[in-house]
Ligand SMILES: Nc1ncnc2c1ncn2[C@@H]1O[C@H](COP(=O)(O)OP(=O)(O)O)[C@@H](O)[C@H]1O
């Protein structure tokens with residue numbers, strides 16, 4: 204048996220790296236989060252799904268509308284809405300489903316760390332935790348903003364060119380540019396909202412279901428309930444309020460204007476992120 | 489406030505999971521310049537203690553510091569502390585290089601450092617492969633690479649031998665000794681005494697979350713050495729009575745020839761009574777003895793003895809009350 208009672212004291216301490224500066228390096232944290240998000244396949248698949256679904260459904264709707272333009276029965280509502288609120292019509296088709304891909308991406312940014320255990324490595328490197336969350340949110344927001352901007356403009360030009368022989372809608376049409384920018388911002392914020400839910404729930408399936416429940420299911424159920432209270436809950440609901448940002452102009456029946464709607468949605472998202480940060484900072488990893 | 493660089497200090501460290509106390513008022517220090525083994529049976533609380541030191545879990549009470557600072561107070565902590573934890577800590581879809589690159593970027597370390605540690609652990613050839621396909625041993629090497637990334641002066645390694653082949657285990661041992669010789673703090677856990685006996689200079693031993701011993705490995709070995717005697721006799725029942733009446737403690741020998749094969753008489757292990765006294769007692773009662781051997785217990789035995797009361801599921805039930 205080899206038992207060494209006591210190691211000889213080291214002759215000289217090895218040269219250690221110089222004392223690091225007493226603050227987190229934000230460029231470093233941002234770079235690290237960017238490396239994380241770009242180095243897993245789910246990111247590119249989510250973004251691809253987002254583009255394909257959004258552009259595909261929009262092109263489909265535009266084609267159907269264009270073909271049936273003069274038929275008295277088909278698509279009357281959509282034709283009317285193209286005059287009153289063109290941006291909601293154009294973006295509604297592709298993005299109501301396409302946003303799900305951004306939600307999945309947002310959820311995965313958090314839950315994949317927990318389900319794989321990578322969170323332990325991450326928190327060993329950034330033990331104060333909140334800077335990691337902030338860097339993650341910033342990187343996701345920029346990525347979503349770029350992806351949404353590209354896709355929203357692509358959808359706009361595809362849709363309007365298919366329908367152009369019947370109705371002319373340009374970015375110069377009053378309210379259209381505002382609705383377009385509003386739509387891009389909504390899509391960016393929904394990604395952060397989903398990320399916060401992911402951080403609160405920590406399981407991918409549970410978090411995605413919760414986001415679907417909040418974004419898609421709850422508004423439908425709320426609409427079924429009559430009365431002004433339910434109507435206000437509906438109007439202030441995160442996804443409902445947020446999607447007002449994509450309207451060309453304020454529509455009758457809204458309880459909020461488009462920008463107010465986006466503001467309310469941002470408040471919801473900030474609240475979710477604060478809750479996520481509190482849980483992240485206090486729970487065991 | 490800072491303390492001696494590289495010194496790990498746990499003070500009254502306690503962690504509860506619901507009703508269960510995983511770590512129970514642990515107080516110990518781990519000094520630089522030697523390998524300190526963290527020994528305890530499975531479920532003793534070693535991994536939990538490691539997570540508490542690294543700030544991954546919050547203590548229910550007490551503190552853990554490294555160089556006088558809580559882990560959370562360290563800036564760019566990987567430059568001070570390298571940790572290999574028990575549980576997986578890697579995204580399987582990410583390549584080994586990207587995994588390390590992420591960590592390097594958070595610490596302001598150059599990307600070239602990633603290749604250095606990949607070379608160090610021999611993973612350069614598979615650096616671009618997704619880690620999901622790695623064997624247990626490769627995963628362990630990647631963990632060691634991550635721990636070494638910031639050239640830290642303190643290393644925490646939770647069961648580093650897990651999943652490594654014998655050659656890998658030898659490599660890790662040599663490596664840890666070398667790190668300690670360079671003046672670094674090396675704190676390595678294991679539930680295997682055999683591993684610790686060839687590796688650790690000093691031991692922190694726990695059972696059921698409580699401190700059992702904090703002493704040099706050699707001292708740990710000696711603690712109960714005088715009191716263990718192997719006795720072989722045809723009439724073990726009489727012998728057992730006699731020794732017990734005289735204040736000794738008897739258990740069946742659990743060695744390979746306990747049943748007394750090849751016509752040999754069955755063997756007992758006596759503690760709390762030395763060999764001369766056993767011989768005298770036997771002679772006074774005219775009892776035949778075939779063997780009377782004082783034994784230096786293996787580290788494993790010393791460990792089982794000291795932790796007998798704290799083994800979780802009573803694996804050590806063969807140990808019959810070797811009190812104190
Ligand atoms: N997250 C947890 N939740 C509940 N119990 C836990 C948790 N982590 C560890 N434990 C319990 O704490 C005890 C100590 O576990 P652990 O630190 O893993 O021991 P060791 O590493 O020494 O085998 C065990 O009984 C284990 O079941």
Ligand SMILES: [Mg+2]
Nearest residue numbers: 534535536574
């Ligand atoms: Mg363990």
